[in-house]
Amino acid sequence: MSAVAVSRVTETATATRRRPRNPRGRSGPVAIILQVLLFVMYGIPILWILLTSIKSSDEVIGTQASIIFTPTLDAYVRAFEGQDLWPALAQSLIISTSTMVLVLAVAIPCAYALARVGGRWVTIALALLIVLQMMPQTATVIPLFQIFGSWGLLDSTSGLVLADAALLTPFAIVLLRPFFRAVPIALEESASIDGAGIVRRFFSIVLPVARNGVATTATLVFLICWGEFLYAINFLLSPGTYPLSALLAQQVSAFGIDWPALMALSVITSIPILILFAATYRLLREGSRSAR
Template sequence: MNTSAGPVAILTKLFFTLLYGVPMVWIVLTSFKRSSDVFDPSAAFVFEPTVQAYTRNLNSNLFDALQQSVSIAVGTTALVLLIAVPAAYALARVAHWSVTLGLVALIVLQMMPQTALVIPLFRHFGQWGLLDSLTGVIIADTALLAPFATLLLRPFFRAVPMSLEESGSLDGAGMFRTFWSIVLPLARNGVLTVGSITFLLAWGEFLYAVSFMLSPGGYPLSALLAQQVSAFGIDWPGLMALAVLTSIPILIVFVSSYRLLRDGLTVGAVK
């Protein structure tokens, strides 16, 4: 097989390495600069590093936001899995016309613009007393991500051979027992993949958080960042430091689940 890189492939790789690498390097570099050095070309790479931007950010607001982010992301991931695992299993196993209908409904829901859903949800949450509460944001994020998670998870359950389940029930295991001790362990990678992606998406979600949290005091990191970047007179080192801090948990999840993401993401997304 022709796997050696030709000049075109090398140029393509070089271009994309710069396109995706430079912004990452630039965030980190800027976060260690003084405000006066930010737009000074002579201080682009050679500058006196300072952690001022980080120390300015490290206050109780940041820890509150971090706590909110963790609660929202963990809560949403748990709730999404609680819904998506049984739903995906049912959609993978039951053969009935209603399954096709369910799949179509999920596809449509997954495509809905979030900006359209936020308006009616805002009104209902106002009525139900869910504004300005973590529960409201978690519920909204779950409704947003559960259809996608279900669709992504379904092929993993379909890949579990039916015969294994049949032998399970022959041995006298009930439906729940069969699912819990035969199907779920075999679909482990799928659950982990979907769990990781849900966590990543919930961590980054900011529109619901900005809209349903009535004061910045309840914002998660993503919403705090969205609020600061659209403000006038941006403190760039501070903002980039905040971006770095927001991205660190993502880096941790990414490093621990990269292989799953790389191979599992493409399974359900296109089919």
């Protein structure tokens, strides 16, 4: 998920949403074939996660492709009875939520400032942010590991939150900036004529108008954090404190994988995403444009 690109979706979407969809449109045969193909491509993996998670371990050993089997919730029962699940779920929630809050606290003022002032330094700052948010995560994990080691932040949740927030703040700034730019300057000017100071203007004019952008950014930051496991696996030294994604990554790279258990864990990991997704799908698809 690249930030700049998402902001690109939102910019274009802002410009085009007003137009109704091509009304005379009728899908041709080629389009229908393609749609079916895409359905298969994206439906089958999801279906297989679900199917495998309700099989018993024995059934997976022989052939993994069978469709006819006796469904069992065995894998889920084992997952919920196991020691790891609840702490991992709590850990995931804590990490994702606090990272989201921290990122927004830093990124919102930054993005607003970068949207309102111009000049050469802003251009340089923006270019730097783009470079930063494109950096391979594997390149930052090495120095961070050493810095955290000397700061005593290894194996602590707050250290991980800090690392995740540092990773995602450039992304969030680049993503938020167009939303703040889209707030008409005249709105702020008229408020300032009415005697509102900069703080008041920001909180009661700019922020409410740009709230969709903030919501989109918050959702994406949460989603990425939820799936992040490289930092988690390296900075948290004891597997007992792993979040869900790291637990999953650890199990899938082990030998002799218990597939139903793994798929059950995948489903459990994905359910919060599904809930969040259902709530914010329109935002993700269309980007901005509130009911103004």
